[in-house]
Amino acid sequence: MRTSPAQPAASEPVHTSWPAPDSARRYGSVSRFFHWGMALCFALVFAAALAHYFAKDSALDQLLWQAHKPVGALLFLLWILRATWALLHARQRPPHVNLAAHLGHLALYALMLAVPAIALLRQYGSGRAFAPFGIPLMQGHEDKIAWMTELGSLLHGELGWVLLALVAGHIGMALWHRRPGHTNVLPRMLGKP
Incomplete structure (x- = not known):
């Protein structure tokens, strides 16, 4: 007897194309690319700023500051692209958990x-x-x-430190919401159901 494969729930469409679009349940592949790509860039920029502030003229500072x-x-540039993408797909994206978010x-x-x-x-x-990167700007x-x-x-510099504090708060709140009884928002940006 031949069995058919399990069908996905009607509320959870299967997206086999790339890029996967944003939906009310999770961010699509382009949104995730912008988010995690910018996160890596911020990690480097803030590491360079911290090394420059706390260890000026050290080997680490010279390596990162450049x-x-x-x-x-x-x-x-990524901000411009990300903000444009977010505005164009605003109705398809997951809703914010609350006003503070x-x-x-x-x-x-x-x-x-x-x-x-x-x-x-x-x-x-x-x-x-x-x-x-050698591109005349x-x-x-x-x-x-x-x-x-x-x-x-x-x-x-001052606004950069405020941004670092907000990024740390953003990470902290994403982890905070993983607790039982809260809306676990992290899977939205990981592309998981």
Whole structure:
């Protein structure tokens, strides 16, 4: 006697195509790529910043600091792509657990934009050329623009530390929600049911 394979539940469609789309239950492959790709970039950028702050001029600082600016520029590009993707697929994505989670994500998105944008503004104001990963992004010029460099010096580092605190809070809350009786949100970003 021949048996048929088990059929998935009607509420859980099977997606065999790539990229897997976002759904109300989990994030799709493109959203997960942006999330985890940016997480890796943030790990490198923050490791470089921490080494530069706590062990300036050490071998670790010299190794990591050279990646800080180019990876920061990459994060800016990934933010633009990620935010565009999120807006285009907003109705298909999992809902936020509560208002605090929604506001926390908005704050993360705002700082993920502001921190590298302010750094790029400072870079331009400094008059130095900038070519992350060998790609010419800014031509050098002789005139320095004081308000740009001053704004960057005033806010980039401080907002970067706030962003690090929010990222740590984001990770902490994702782990907190794994407790019994809470909505376990981590599988949404792991692509699991």
